[in-house]
Amino acid sequence: MKDLIFTVVDNKKIAKNTFEMVLLGDCTDIKCGQFVNIKLDGFYLRRPISVCDVEGDKLTLIYKVVGKGTEAMAQMGKGTELLVLTGLGNGYDTSKSGNAPLLVGGGAGVPPMYKLCRDLVAQGKQVSVILGFNSKDEVFYEDEFKKLGAKVIVATADGSYGIKGFVTDGFDLVDYTYFYTCGPEPMLKAVYNKSITSGQFSFEERMGCGFGACMGCSCKTKYGNKRICKDGPVLEKEEIIW
């Protein structure tokens, strides 16, 4: 964990209520599946945002505007300096992926799949990606995943783009050895029930500190109580109580 100043070099809308922010700073502590916790002027608690991509000193975050804090982030121009706690959470374990991992992201759960996809492709894996959104205007990063060389399936709940339905409707269209997923909890539950292999789930919870001190975001697992921020956000299928 490090608390560092990052500088905004890009911040643009890429889909409905969805923004991509690129920051420059010391990224040495950051790996895929982790999150950062951002201090915003005028807000008491920091904003935990999952890492979409990291390369050299460039950190890419994708966030959905859901409240006043993310509204303030959306207004930030180039050159804005932000205090960012980096290196938070356990991240994904790519060693378990097998040859054909499946990545399943829903809405604001899509971003962490990107760096994971890049890492798995670099390891020579045949990666399939299922992205779920409510409707066409919310879809983002389909081309970015394709450019990495992944097989990409997009599902929209209203059928306005890709296949009509949920991410689980894409499962029958791919063969996979293992899976990784991030998204709203009902989606995670559906993936849990639909999947036929083992896999890793990235969870979200309201956090106080983001680094394991306050116990605000605890959950019960088969292996005991875990803090989503410190022992997670990634939990393995076998330990989840559903």
Add this chain to the structure above:
Amino acid sequence: MVSLKTELCGIELDNPLIPASGTFGFGYEFAEIYDINCLGSFSFKGTTKDPRFGNPTPRIAECERGMINSVGLQNPGVENVIKNELPKLKACFNKPVMANVSGFSVEEYVYTVKMLDSEPQIGWFEVNVSCPNVHGGGMSFGTSPEAAAEVVREVKKVTSKPVIVKLSPNVTDIVAIAKACEDAGADGISLINTLLGMKIDLKTKKPVIHNKMGGFSGPAIKPVAIRMVYQVYEAVKIPIVGGGGVASAEDVIEMMLAGASAVEIGAQNLVDPYACPKIIEDLPRVMEKYGIKNLKDIIGGAH
């Protein structure tokens, strides 16, 4: 040269800063990012007789200049604390530590203190009387002078270490409760615990916190804390650990002027994990600015 030294119940502190229980775990998360031996001490995670998961999530809500938590004393239970947590604490902290204990009956407080009493690193007990008394209709021990005093009397029988009582601010007369604890043999008073609060989400039109209510902390509560420390200082002779919304060296000085011998830093540790070392580094500059040579000399200076 200025001196940051102070004293709490006969134990000298290098400086008055004590991270508050529940914001600092058992120290080792913070020891990863700085040498926690720079602190005066710290109050470890509230420990109970049995392991507790605490309340259902969501149990954190952001507010203006503060936050609400309803963690509900998640801890592994006193046996696991002794077996697993204290050895890790000892590996990163070499000063006396404050043992924060909670209970849902007088017997539970006594059990937990008795178990921890033989741990040599524990310098003080900080007895949290804000928990509901299951034998007293669920009312918090800390809302009744008699119930708070009973906890102190019984706990004092099983330990020779100083017993500091951490009081709840959610009462009509904080002074009466502080005095009752002093009369029952308490060696110090710690205040304030969190203020009961609520936040409602305008989108869902329901409370954000699963348990609806929770403890409000952060800079917004500092004036309440300063006022209560000031009032209690006038009424008791035993030392006071002051806390509530402290976030800067100036706040530490204000709290000591109100009457605190040592100062707890709570929620600020969560928004800035380096809050305590920053304040310790900043204190000499701020002391010089206000013409203070020895921090110890300003305790209760506002009276």
